[in-house]
Amino acid sequence: LCQQISKGLQRRSEAIQKAITWYNFQARRLDPLRPPISWKDIAQYSFLGEFNLLQHVQDDIRECMWAKPAVHEATTKFFKLCHTKEEIMRLNVEMCHL
Structure with missing residues (x-):
């Protein structure tokens, strides 16, 4: 599973970099501020539950049944x-x- 995630990240690295940049831009504008993320952070995630930034959204999708x-x-x-x-x-x- 880790290899599949790693390969998926490599194939989509440009899109992920753009998403990271957009997230960090938006995170600076929020009150309270959200911590920025980096490529290194994303590369270490192996399951949805490790994406702690998802807890800051209005509905915490980590609580959904499919997660x-x-x-x-x-x-x-x-x-x-x-x-x-x-x-x-x-x-x-x-x-x-x-």
């Missing part, structure tokens, strides 16, 4: 299971061609 680690893991396993069924069907078709 809970157990639900996230169950959803990931569900979709892997769905793809496994698709893969079995594809392999059955390929076996007929052999």
